[in-house]
Amino acid sequence: MKSARLRLLARGETPPDESPDGSAGTPTRHDLRLAPLAGAGWAAAWCGTAGSPVGWIAAAVGAAVLLAVSGVRRSAWVLAIGLVIALLAAAGALHDYRLTHGPVAGLAQANAVVEVTLEVRADARLTPASAVRPGYATVPVRIRAVTGRGTTWRVWAPGLVVVSGDGAVAWTRLPVGTRLTSPARLQQPDRGSGLAAMIRINAEPTRVTGPNAPLRLVERVRDGLRTSVQGRSPEPRALVPALVLGDTSGLTAELKADFQSTGLTHLTAVSGANLTLLLAFVLTAARWAGVRGWWLRLMGLGGLFVFVALCRTEPSVLRAAAMGLVALAALGAGGRRAGVRNLALAMLLLLMLDPFLSRSVGFALSVLASGGIIWWARSWAAILHRRMPLIVAETITVPLAAHLVTVPVVAAISGQISASGLLANALAGPFVGPATVLGFAAAGSSLISRELAAVCGWGAAGCAQLIIWVAQVGAALPGSSWPWPTDLPRLVWLGAAALAAALVMGLVLARGWLCLLLAVIMSVGLMAPPWQPGWPPRDWVLLACPVGQGDGLVLRVADGVAIVVDAGPDPEAIDRCLDQLGVRTVPLLILTHFHADHVDGLAGVLERRSIGEIWVSPLPAPAHEVAIVHELAHRRRVRVIAPPVGTRSAVGPAQLEVLGPATYSVGAETESSAENDGSLVVMATVSGVRILLTGDVEPPGQAAILAGRPDLRADVLKVPHHGSARQDPAFFAATGSRVAIMSAGADNDYGHPAPRTVQLARSLGMTVLRTDQQGAVAITVRDGRIGAVSQRQ
Numbered sequence: 090m091k092s093a094r095l096r097l098l099a100r101g102e103t104p105p106d107e108s109p110d111g112s113a114g115t116p117t118r119h120d121l122r123l124a125p126l127a128g129a130g131w132a133a134a135w136c137g138t139a140g141s142p143v144g145w146i147a148a149a150v151g152a153a154v155l156l157a158v159s160g161v162r163r164s165a166w167v168l169a170i171g172l173v174i175a176l177l178a179a180a181g182a183l184h185d186y187r188l189t190h191g192p193v194a195g196l197a198q199a200n201a202v203v204e205v206t207l208e209v210r211a212d213a214r215l216t217p218a219s220a221v222r223p224g225y226a227t228v229p230v231r232i233r234a235v236t237g238r239g240t241t242w243r244v245w246a247p248g249l250v251v252v253s254g255d256g257a258v259a260w261t262r263l264p265v266g267t268r269l270t271s272p273a274r275l276q277q278p279d280r281g282s283g284l285a286a287m288i289r290i291n292a293e294p295t296r297v298t299g300p301n302a303p304l305r306l307v308e309r310v311r312d313g314l315r316t317s318v319q320g321r322s323p324e325p326r327a328l329v330p331a332l333v334l335g336d337t338s339g340l341t342a343e344l345k346a347d348f349q350s351t352g353l354t355h356l357t358a359v360s361g362a363n364l365t366l367l368l369a370f371v372l373t374a375a376r377w378a379g380v381r382g383w384w385l386r387l388m389g390l391g392g393l394f395v396f397v398a399l400c401r402t403e404p405s406v407l408r409a410a411a412m413g414l415v416a417l418a419a420l421g422a423g424g425r426r427a428g429v430r431n432l433a434l435a436m437l438l439l440l441m442l443d444p445f446l447s448r449s450v451g452f453a454l455s456v457l458a459s460g461g462i463i464w465w466a467r468s469w470a471a472i473l474h475r476r477m478p479l480i481v482a483e484t485i486t487v488p489l490a491a492h493l494v495t496v497p498v499v500a501a502i503s504g505q506i507s508a509s510g511l512l513a514n515a516l517a518g519p520f521v522g523p524a525t526v527l528g529f530a531a532a533g534s535s536l537i538s539r540e541l542a543a544v545c546g547w548g549a550a551g552c553a554q555l556i557i558w559v560a561q562v563g564a565a566l567p568g569s570s571w572p573w574p575t576d577l578p579r580l581v582w583l584g585a586a587a588l589a590a591a592l593v594m595g596l597v598l599a600r601g602w603l604c605l606l607l608a609v610i611m612s613v614g615l616m617a618p619p620w621q622p623g624w625p626p627r628d629w630v631l632l633a634c635p636v637g638q639g640d641g642l643v644l645r646v647a648d649g650v651a652i653v654v655d656a657g658p659d660p661e662a663i664d665r666c667l668d669q670l671g672v673r674t675v676p677l678l679i680l681t682h683f684h685a686d687h688v689d690g691l692a693g694v695l696e697r698r699s700i701g702e703i704w705v706s707p708l709p710a711p712a713h714e715v716a717i718v719h720e721l722a723h724r725r726r727v728r729v730i731a732p733p734v735g736t737r738s739a740v741g742p743a744q745l746e747v748l749g750p751a752t753y754s755v756g757a758e759t760e761s762s763a764e765n766d767g768s769l770v771v772m773a774t775v776s777g778v779r780i781l782l783t784g785d786v787e788p789p790g791q792a793a794i795l796a797g798r799p800d801l802r803a804d805v806l807k808v809p810h811h812g813s814a815r816q817d818p819a820f821f822a823a824t825g826s827r828v829a830i831m832s833a834g835a836d837n838d839y840g841h842p843a844p845r846t847v848q849l850a851r852s853l854g855m856t857v858l859r860t861d862q863q864g865a866v867a868i869t870v871r872d873g874r875i876g877a878v879s880q881r882q
Contacts, residue, residue, distance in 0.1 A: 123433035126173050133174040134440045134447035137181020140189065140280045173437065181444035188285045192242040193235055197275040197286035203237035205288060206270045206297065207250065212336065213261040216838075226250075226257040232285065233268065235275075246285035249278070256293040264308045266300025283445035311336070313535020314528060317546025325553040329546070331357040332521070332553060333528035334400050344557065346661060349503065350570045351563035352492055352510025353517060355454070356556070368392045370526045395533075428463035432456070450502055454495050461494035462487055465591055472598045484522050488514040493591045497584035500573045504635070504835070504864055506583065507570050509563040509615055512608070517559045524552035564661070566615040567668055572635065572864055572880055624865075625670055626878045630776045631805060631868040634666035635860045635880070638834030638841070639686030642782065642807065643670060644775050646741040650674045652773070653694055654782050654807075658686045660693030666865065667694065676701035676740050678727075681768040681784030683714040684761075691721050700727045706750065706784075707731040708767030732769070744774040748801070749786060751793035765810060766790030772803065776870045779803040781824055785810040791820035804875055805830065805868055808850065812842020812859075821853055828877055829855040830866060837861070 188194065196203055207230040215226045228250040234243050250273075252260045263269070271290050278284040300308065311334060318326045327339030337345075337357050348354045371392040375385055436456060439446055446452040466486045473482035492514045500506045507513070531545035563569055573583065597603050625632060634641040636657025643666070644652040651672045657663045675698055680688050683706060694700070703722055709715045722729045732738075736747040749770030768784025781803040786794070787810060795801075801823045809816065812831035829850040833841040842859060850857050856877060858866040863879035870876075 120430040123430050123437075126169055127433035127436040129170050130173045130177045130437050130440055131447050133176075133178040134181045134444040137178040137183075138185050138281055138283075138444050138448060139181075140185050177437075177440055177444060180441055181447070184283075184444050188246070188283070191244070191246070191285075192237075192240075193232055193244055193246045193248075193275065193285045194277075196235065196237050197277045200274060200276055201237050202272065202274050203235050204270060205232055205236075205248075205273050205275075206234035206268065207231065207248070207288070208233055209263050209265050209267045209269075210247075211265060212338065213263065214338070215257060215261045224257055225253040226260045228252070228260050228263070230288070232288075237275075247283060248286045248288050249284055250288045250290055252290045254291050256291065259293040260290075263294060263296075264300050264304065266304035267294075268297045269294045270297055271295055281445065281448045283443070283448075310532050310535060313542055314532035314546070316539070317531040317535060317542040318550045320543075321547070321550035322554065324557050325550040328357070328553040328557060329524065329528050329531075329549045332524050332556075333532065333549075344560070346659065347557075347560040347564035350507060350509070350661070351513035351560045352499070352507035353513055353556070353560050355458070355488075355491065355495070356517070356521060368396075370522075370529075395529075429460070432459055432463060450498065453498055457494045457498060458491035461490035461591070464490070465493075465594065466490040469595060469598055472595060476601070480522075481519055484518045485515050488518045488521065489594075490591070493587050493594070496587045497580050500583055501575050501580055504572060504575055505570045506573045508611075509566060509569045512611055512615075513559055513563040517556045520552040520555045520559075524549050524556065527552065563615075567665075568615040570665075574864070574880065624880055626867050626869050628869045628871045628876075629867040629878075630778050630870050631780055632666075632670065633807075633830050633832050633858070633860055633866045634663055635864045636662040636666070636690060636832070638811070638837045638839070639690070640681070640784070640807075640811070640832045641666065641690065642830075642832070643667065643672065644743060644773055644780070645670075646676065646743050646775075650676065650741065652677045652679065652740055652743060652745075654679045654771075655681055655687040655784070656690035656694050658689045660690045660696070662693070663690040664693035664696050667698070672698065674699045677704065677738075677745075678702075679704045679769060679771060679782070680706070680718065681770075681782070682706040682708065682764055683711060683718065684764060684785065685714060687784070688714055688718055691718060695721060695725050695727075700725060702728045702730060704769060705729055705731050706767045706769050707733070708750070708764060710764050710767070742776070746772045748772055748797075748799050749794045750790055751797055752790060762787055762789075766793075768809075770794060772799075772801075777873070778805065778868060778870060778875060780805045780807070780868075781826070782807050783809040787813075787815050788817040788820075791817040795820055795823060804828065806850075806855065807832070808842065808846065810841075811837075811839070812846045813839070814843035814845055816846050816849060818849060821849055826853075826855050827875065828868065829857050830868075831857065831859045831861075833859065833861045835861045 209228060210231050211229040213226045213228040216224055230248050230250050232244055232246045232248045234241060236242075250260065271292060271294055274289040276287040276289060278287050299305070311330075314330055314333060318329045321329075323339075324341070324344055327341070327344070330336040330338075331340055335357070340357065345354075345357075348357060368389055372385060372389055375388045380388060439452070466483065466489075469486040469490065470479065470482040473485065489511065492510050496506060496510070527545045527549035531542045531549055534545055535542040573579070597607060630645050632643045632645075634643065634657065637659055639657035639659075640655035641657035641663045642654040644654065646652060649671050651667075651670065651674075653663075653667070653672075653675050656678075675694060678694060678700055680691070680703060703718075705718065719729060732747050734747055734749060734751065736745075738745045747769060750767050752766060765785040765787045766789055768786045768790070769782075770784060770786055770790075771782045773780045773782060779802065781801060783791075783806070791809065795817070801820075803824045803826050805828045806821070806824045806826035808829050808831045811833040831842040831847070833839075842861075847857055847859075858877055858879060860866060865880040867878045867880075868875060869878055
């Protein structure tokens with residue numbers, strides 16, 4: 090009998106005597122009849138928004154199916170499929186046509202300078218200035234009117250404002266609902282973005298009218314939440330608004346990285362889980378107060394209205410509201426059977442309202458997470474309910490189910506999987522609910538009493554601090570996150586493995602000793618650095634680490650000993666890469682220049698490793714980065730020198746010669762391009778392979794090096810400045826390289842590497858290796874022959 094119950098639980102079915110609410114009945118069996126309709130609708134909407142005739146072709150196919158079977162008996166299911174395909178493909182095509190035609194699209198295609206009247210739809214995002222780029226802000230808006238070429242059009246089109254320069258900060262202070270006018274330049278957006286135009290503005294806004302009274306009230310409540318946690322530590326003070334409202338503006342880059350490493354990023358986005366927690370608390374409190382029947386339903390609708398109002402009526406919030414209601418229904422007694430059916434209906438309705446959701450990663454994650462909660466969370470909670478209260482069991486199983494089913498999608502967009510994700514979600518899960526509910530309570534009570542709001546905020550911040558500690562400890566473990574290839578076969582394999590884990594999870598949770606054994610195995614695994622079969626290749630001599638938008642290269646000297654060239658922008662990324670390579674001794678660290686994307690990861694190289702000396706650029710700029718480098722080196726008592734051009738050195742079997750910088754200028758305000766030309770340019774010879782290391786040297790610096798007539802012949806060229814469009818073809822040609830390595834971050838804002846630079850390298854017969862597409866890339870020597878291997882083959 091016991092084994093029969095376990096088989097039901099493992100399949101996502103709840104035996105009658107295991108029901109968490111104590112009710113009896115037949116085992117839960119999910120209604121899957123609408124799932125094919127939802128899948129067909131998703132595919133049809135994707136085709137419709139493709140911006141090509143494929144959308145209309147899909148609509149025609151759906152209509153043809155309708156006509157072909159309209160007279161056939163017992164074909165309702167086929168008719169429904171045809172109808173869904175026809176409607177959603179046509180809806181997607183019409184939405185796309187509306188965005189790509191009309192006055193806004195025409196002006197954007199011409200890069201026209203216009204005057205626009207805009208309405209702010211969501212909070213602005215501010216990207217701080219870096220060493221190579223000024224800060225800028227992005228603001229989602231609704232275009233209400235546009236004046237250009239002597240004509241004014243009244244329109245209703247979505248757009249994205251991009252503001253650079255001194256006016257960027259002013260745009261971040263605009264509350265949602267503000268209407269304003271401004272001169273701007275319209276540009277075409279990316280296909281499938283759901284936008285009519287990109288709006289480039291270089292001035293502060295001219296306000297027309299502020300938000301209306303309801304939006305002002307919402308802004309007051311949101312400010313009340315921020316005020317309620319004002320006296321807490323900076324990290325929980327920033328996390329509480331993110332957990333409750335999806336407001337991530339206060340999160341530091343370090344905290345975001347910790348959450349990504351531990352698979353907790355979903356907590357900082359507005360999702361159905363937020364609404365599920367809010368409504369579960371509201372409805373439970375109402376039941377305790379004796380509320381029943383339609384009054385209970387009205388309270389649930391009230392909670393839904395409050396959630397949407399506070400989190401803003403953005404597409405992501407509406408999506409979260411729909412998915413949250415589905416997940417909540419699945420956890421309730423009446424939703425056991427209808428969960429998948431409700432999910433399919435929610436998908437179809439959302440896609441009909443906004444077909445561009447079919448191209449949204451957030452939509453895919455929401456659907457998968459809701460599906461996992463519906464299928465497994467309740468039955469897993471039933472198992473754990475034997476040993477703990479139901480509310481604790483559900484706070485563990487809900488994020489656990491959501492994490493397992495979203496693993497393949499997260500790996501596809503990030504190139505890594507969180508090995509600590511299961512454990513981190515299980516540990517953080519019990520604190521997410523209280524933090525979210527207390528946060529909503531703090532926001533609401535701020536209208537009544539600051540003292541009461543402060544008490545609720547104190548509780549929310551305390552729970553948030555516990556979540557932060559889980560993320561920080563998990564991210565600090567060497568095996569917290571593992572790189573994963575993003576090619577289709579291996580993503581499918583990962584999905585199959587996650588599905589298999591979910592299928593046996595019920596059996597594991599039912600046996601305490603097995604849970605303990607699994608926890609011990611996972612803990613031991615997390616103590617070791619990530620390992621990938623066949624990686625690194627046995628005969629590697631040069632490896633470009635996947636450090637994001639920056640440089641981080643490693644030249645092998647001996648087992649465990651290597652020269653490191655640049656440290657990238659992230660200490661964790663370069664530290665993880667060096668751990669994978671087993672590097673414990675760095676006799677020489679070369680920092681080609683002092684830009685953040687080359688030196689901010691320095692602490693990761695210094696961590697737990699013996700360092701000989703550091704070579705740096707002779708140009709000490711920017712000053713604040715120079716100071717940081719010297720301070721870190723001083724703490725470790727590592728000598729820092731700027732080798733002059735012509736310096737030759739040997740590090741074990743490796744030979745080094747400094748070829749540049751041949752020219753650079755020092756001024757009161759040295760520009761970024763001059764700092765790039767101050768990069769150290771080094772020819773390294775390792776195991777007979779000549780490698781030209783170029784930092785970010787630009788065409789003037791490249792031409793100056795050429796003028797000195799050094800021997801630039803190389804087997805491998807590290808392409809300057811991450812493959813930017815500014816290159817000297819003569820410099821490339823002089824190297825005669827067989828391989829060109831371009832180190833850049835995936836989907837970076839700079840457009841690196843530039844297509845014309847990639848084409849330049851290929852036109853000269855070079856094989857191009859890119860860290861943004863292939864992850865880590867390695868140069869190997871086997872039997873005197875040079876080869877190249879990428880981590881994502």
